[in-house]
Amino acid sequence: MEQNPALALPETGLSFMKMHGLGNDFVVIDSRGREAVTTPELARALGDRHRGVGFDQLAEILDSDSADFRLDFWNSDGSRAGACGNATRCVSDFVMRGAGREAVTLSTSRGLLSARRRADGLVSVNMGAPQLDWAEVPLARDMDTLHLPLPGDPVAVGMGNPHCVFFVPDAQAVDVAGTGPGVEHDPLFPARTNVEFASLTAPDRLRMRVWERGTGITLACGSGACATAVAAHLRGLTGRRVLLDLDGGQLEVDWREDGVWMTGPTAHVFTATLAPGFPVARP
Numbered sequence: 001m002e003q004n005p006a007l008a009l010p011e012t013g014l015s016f017m018k019m020h021g022l023g024n025d026f027v028v029i030d031s032r033g034r035e036a037v038t039t040p041e042l043a044r045a046l047g048d049r050h051r052g053v054g055f056d057q058l059a060e061i062l063d064s065d066s067a068d069f070r071l072d073f074w075n076s077d078g079s080r081a082g083a084c085g086n087a088t089r090c091v092s093d094f095v096m097r098g099a100g101r102e103a104v105t106l107s108t109s110r111g112l113l114s115a116r117r118r119a120d121g122l123v124s125v126n127m128g129a130p131q132l133d134w135a136e137v138p139l140a141r142d143m144d145t146l147h148l149p150l151p152g153d154p155v156a157v158g159m160g161n162p163h164c165v166f167f168v169p170d171a172q173a174v175d176v177a178g179t180g181p182g183v184e185h186d187p188l189f190p191a192r193t194n195v196e197f198a199s200l201t202a203p204d205r206l207r208m209r210v211w212e213r214g215t216g217i218t219l220a221c222g223s224g225a226c227a228t229a230v231a232a233h234l235r236g237l238t239g240r241r242v243l244l245d246l247d248g249g250q251l252e253v254d255w256r257e258d259g260v261w262m263t264g265p266t267a268h269v270f271t272a273t274l275a276p277g278f279p280v281a282r283p
């Protein structure tokens with residue numbers, strides 16, 4: 001096996017954690033006290049579910065001057081994600097446990113966020129204010145973000161990353177794999193987009209399924225749940241606080257004065273070490 005120099009790690013035997021929030025799964029690399037190690041090549045190699053470890057997102061923990069830590073997010077196709085709500089909750093849980101604290105602050109590419117453990121053990125993150133201006137999402141040109149000029153009349157919401165939310169009669173019946181990629185790559189979204197399909201199942205309760213930019217179908221998407229709750233409220237379907245049923249479980253979203261709070265379970269599955277020489281060149 002020949003080592004590919006383009007993928008060489010700064011050290012062999014890199015240690016990482018596998019975590020998930022409602023089955024939205026992550027590889028987490030703790031790089032506090034050193035330089036960042038993630039590159040697009042490493043993200044793709046680790047993200048390969050057959051030849052690597054497999055994940056929906058990779059999160060790298062880094063030192064921060066302005067918060068308890070910094071978090072960078074990557075998709076399995078090697079692209080960057082500006083936000084990842086479930087990984088933020090999982091990593092915050094890990095950092096809080098390590099420090100014996102019940103609340104932390106973190107910096108991401110969209111700014112400063114905060115997280116805390118609730119009395120019931122679930123972890124909440126304040127994902128910040130939704131981005132409702134076309135340029136912030138971002139969209140290709142000035143338009144009404146509440147009614148995009150696409151079949152299905154979706155809503156665009158930014159949560160530090162772009163989301164396109166469709167309200168449908170039955171989210172369960174949607175061909176997510178068939179519809180998602182076309183929307184992800186629609187020219188209306190210059191940075192591509194995450195795509196959500198949601199239906200109202202009770203007052204203030206939504207069934208939601210997701211196609212994630214750079215990853216595909218996932219069992220849950222925290223920022224997608226926030227975007228969907230914001231869109232549902234703005235469309236007059238729900239109040240500001242909703243319960244979302246995703247393929248992997250439930251999330252609570254509460255759009256408060258100080259930002260969009262998202263609450264749910266977290267899991268640390270294992271900690272492991274990459275074999276020396278990984279990743280190796282592939283034929």
Ligand SMILES: N[C@H](CCC[C@H](N)C(=O)O)C(=O)O
Pocket residue numbers: 024056057075080081082083084085086087161162194212213214215218220221222223224
């Ligand atoms: N699963 C993540 C979102 C990943 C979004 C990513 N696919 C992007 O490119 O924006 C979450 O819990 O918020």
